[in-house]
Amino acid sequence: MKFRSVSDSVTSEHPRVTPPKRFSVRVAEWLLDSPRLGDSRNAKHLAGRLLKQPAREGVVAAQSRLGQLMCRECGNARDRRIGQDLLRQAARAGDRRAQRELGLLED
Incomplete structure (x- = not known):
């Protein structure tokens, strides 16, 4: 009895379009950059929570925005x-954004 091998396309998982870290950073940036939502305390709080874990893991954009x-x-x-x-x-x-912000803070 012969068994057919299963093709790689069937067994391999489809990669996600954006990893979860990058997705949460993008959502947080969208919240902060949105004209109406960016002024809301709740939106800022949510953005901070979304940025916290990626910033801990060394994502530079998350560190800068947080x-x-x-x-x-x-x-x-x-x-x-x-x-x-x-x-x-x-x-x-x-x-660059972090460098500029640090320059403003230290002046």
Whole structure:
């Protein structure tokens, strides 16, 4: 009895179009950049939560945007310090927006 081998196209899973990390960063950026939603506290809170894990994993865009959000919107010194650390990490990785924001903070 002969068995036919199953073709690779049947057994392989289809790759996702965007990985979950990148998707959450894109949604957060959309929320923050949206003219009407970007001013909402709830949208900023949600964007911060979406950016937190990718920023921890070293996604430079997430570090930059979360750092900006924490420096501008958070009222306590601890959160601003964490935001500055995130901006420094992103700036070291070459992110222009983070470098510019750090320059504004240090002046």
